[in-house]
Amino acid sequence: MIATLPIKPDELREIPVFHRLPDEPVHSLVAVMVRRHYAPGQVIFLEGEQANSLWFVSEGRVKIIKHSLNGRVQGLCLMNRGKCFGSCPLFDMENNPATAQALDNVTLFVLPGEALQQLKGRDPHLVKALLHIYSQRLEHLARVSEVLGSWTVSDRINDCLLTYANREGQQSYVELTQEKLAAMVGTVREVVTRHLRSLEREGIVRNETGRIIILNADALLPPCGCEDRRTPA
Amino acid sequence: MLADYAAGVDLYHQGDPPTALYVLQTGRVKLYRQSRENCQILALPLPGDFLGAESLPTGAPSPYSATTLTAAAAAHLTPDALQVLLDELPDFQEVFLKLITNRLKQFVTLVHDLAFRDVTSRLAMVLLVRAEAEGQPHDEGIVFERLLSQQEFADMVGTAREVVYRTFKKFEDDDLVHLTRTSILIRDLETLRTIALQEAR
Structure with missing residues (x-):
């Protein structure tokens, strides 16, 4: 994380929500915003940490992921150029509801929560921009909810395989019996058998005695709200 | 504007242009998203809760539908009237932002539950x-x-x-x-x- 050059007004206007923002608020924004760079894989913030900034993607892509209490990871979406995330420092959402991690070399514009609070009292244009961001986020979350709620048995089996995969060098494998898998997903063994066979035919897994080798983990990712979900490795 | 609704009536549909802002007075409503064969209920607002108009700031279609589960009464503010208030009263923008934030938090929790429980x-x-x-x-x-x-x-x-x-x-x-x-x-x-x-x- 290296702080660098100040942000130029034109660069800020490349972020869609700021496209039509008048000069004055743009100048007050660039005066308080910070440019930051992250390397691939670097964590930008962690779920549960205090949320204190609004982040805008200038270059690269950011993965938003959630962790369960058991350490299970669920990818929620991918934020690319122009997108805004971490939009929870206002009002009473104190902690980040998810983790953000750089997928490539990422450049972000950061708006500290405190500065934002001060600015928004003075400038209705900024509140309008915030409303825009929140409204977009709401639409996105509604879509993610629907997709997560509509997972089929096959999606859940795939999800289970990814969750319980062990890694050995380059190879990922799952050591679970078909009965166990069926019980975890809430189905019967025959359904699991049939699904694993069809995955094998498609070259996504190889079924061996006592274990399932995962050949193509990306193909097992269940659907989520983003069409571009499958791009992250 | 206050209106009465019978049970099973749509206040608005997913995909509609930005909707009015409703305050539920009595009765119950479900907020849901529907795709071809699936329906996901997103929330069950209580009397006193606000709903609708979430997509007004972007002008995008409504992200979900709202249908009454019981007979209900709700007051509403048309999108045009809401836009005028938003343009002219900065304080009202804050109020509206707060409403959207609350709905957002509800959805964050829902996503977590659906993903992990x-x-x-x-x-x-x-x-x-x-x-x-x-x-x-x-x-x-x-x-x-x-x-x-x-x-x-x-x-x-x-x-x-x-x-x-x-x-x-x-x-x-x-x-x-x-x-x-x-x-x-x-x-x-x-x-x-x-x-x-x-x-x-």
Whole structure:
């Protein structure tokens, strides 16, 4: 994380929500915003940490992921150029509801929560921009909810395989019996058998005695709200 | 503008242009998203809650539908009137931002539950949340209006009707819950809470 050059007004206007923002608020924004760079894989913030900034993607892509209490990871979406995330420092959402991690070399514009609070009292244009961001986020979350709620048995089996995969060098494998898998997903063994066979035919897994080798983990990712979900490795 | 609605009436549809802002006065409404064969209930606002107009700031289509579950009364502000207020009263922008934030937080929780809790704990969570928001004391526990069909419970937890039926049966066999056609009695809130908070996945 290296702080660098100040942000130029034109660069800020490349972020869609700021496209039509008048000069004055743009100048007050660039005066308080910070440019930051992250390397691939670097964590930008962690779920549960205090949320204190609004982040805008200038270059690269950011993965938003959630962790369960058991350490299970669920990818929620991918934020690319122009997108805004971490939009929870206002009002009473104190902690980040998810983790953000750089997928490539990422450049972000950061708006500290405190500065934002001060600015928004003075400038209705900024509140309008915030409303825009929140409204977009709401639409996105509604879509993610629907997709997560509509997972089929096959999606859940795939999800289970990814969750319980062990890694050995380059190879990922799952050591679970078909009965166990069926019980975890809430189905019967025959359904699991049939699904694993069809995955094998498609070259996504190889079924061996006592274990399932995962050949193509990306193909097992269940659907989520983003069409571009499958791009992250 | 105040209006009365019969049960089963759509206030607005997913895909509609930005909708009016409603305040529910009496009765109940479900907010849901529907795709070809699936329905996901996103929220069950209570009287006093605001709904609608979430997509007005972007001008995008409404991200979900709202349909009454019971006879209901709601006041609403048309999108045009709302836009005028937003343009002219900066304080009102703050209020509206707060409304959208609340809905956003609700969806964040829903996404977490759908991603990490299994059907049993999700159904327990739905019952727990409703018991805490709507429950009335009863000799044997806490009681609240049933409001939803088995299919609608399935639409809330993201599963099939048969699975909800089986899960309710299990809750009843374990003496946690008693279901009638019109009401739900929670006999053992603490056990239900333990089940609701389990993260299976």
